[in-house]
Amino acid sequence: MSRKKIDIVIEKIGIFFDSKRDNPKKPKPPVIDLLIATKLSQNTTDKTSHRAYLNLKESFKSWDKVADAPIGRIKECIRVCGLTNTKAADIKKMLQKMRENYGMIDLEFLRDYPDEKVYEELLQYDGIGVKTISCVLAFSLGRDVFPVDTHVHRILNRLGIVKTNTAEQTFEKAKDLIPGEKKVKFHTDLIKFGRNICKSQNPLCNICFIYKECEFEEKVIHRKKPVSLEMNQNNFIILENI
Ligand code: SF4
Missing domain, CATH: 1.10.340.30 (Hypothetical protein; domain 2)
Structure with a gap:
């Protein structure tokens, strides 16, 4: 995936979850x-x-x-x-x-x-x-780091941003691919995206706003499955609330 495409994905997911944007004035927790x-x-x-x-x-x-x-x-x-x-x-x-x-x-x-x-x-x-x-x-330390959990690993592979087998490999690859200042927000946005849309078992490809950018072969099959736009709004991130 090209750098331009990565920027588009970051931007589109960021816009979708805009209501949950970080408060820059919130002090960093101990x-x-x-x-x-x-x-x-x-x-x-x-x-x-x-x-x-x-x-x-x-x-x-x-x-x-x-x-x-x-x-x-x-x-x-x-x-x-x-x-x-x-x-x-x-x-x-x-x-x-x-x-x-x-x-x-x-x-x-x-x-x-x-x-x-x-x-x-x-x-x-x-x-x-x-x-x-x-x-x-x-x-807590406010560094530009991109933690990789199971959602992040799965989605980056489906999108074709990385082609890796483990979250550890994804972490190593993503270090240089995701722009520094966007790393933390993109991490939390991907978790929300993974919980609500690009789910592990039944991704909601037919309502996905980055369908065009995605390289997941099975997206064509999932697109045919009828789903409602209703999401469970599972957007609570513990580390944003300490
Ligand atoms: S098209 Fe489907 S697999 Fe691809 S990012 Fe969207 S929900 Fe995930």
Whole structure:
């Protein structure tokens, strides 16, 4: 796909989701808050992980208290978002290790680090991978990073922007293809587009406004399936709401 076509796709999807545009005046959330929220959002919906995040914050009031809490109490707070055992154990262990490493649970020093050093620093914690760190860079540190989840990977391949087998490969390829300042917004727009239109099983190709640009062979078949324009408006993105 040509650069011009990529720009057209970014623009059309951006216009469609314009009502949800970022508020540039919204302050960036603390790095540790964003990291915990991203961790909770793994393998679940944004709505349930947001509820788990708020439960945790409201119940403990500080991350120090979470680090010292019995694991059962942490599990109780985050039960709604699934994978409770792993998430609770990883979060508690990570917070304790941070306190050992830095003398306190505070990651604001990462704001002075270049991207590569942020990856290096956070990869030492169990259960924290490149995707999670990319979200921290994008949504808390304000960097031009393009996190790739399952929606983003699927859509970029259908469109023909990349031809990859894994989300990790897509992340590497997309780094140079998506213009810097558009990366974060395009990421969130693609998630909304993937939830509402370019769905995994039944993409709504017959109402798709980038049908012409799309290189997905099966779009012709899907176009024939009758669907209503009614969308479920599943546009809540947890990382825009921390
Ligand atoms: S035409 Fe279909 S497959 Fe292509 S981007 Fe649109 S919804 Fe997705």
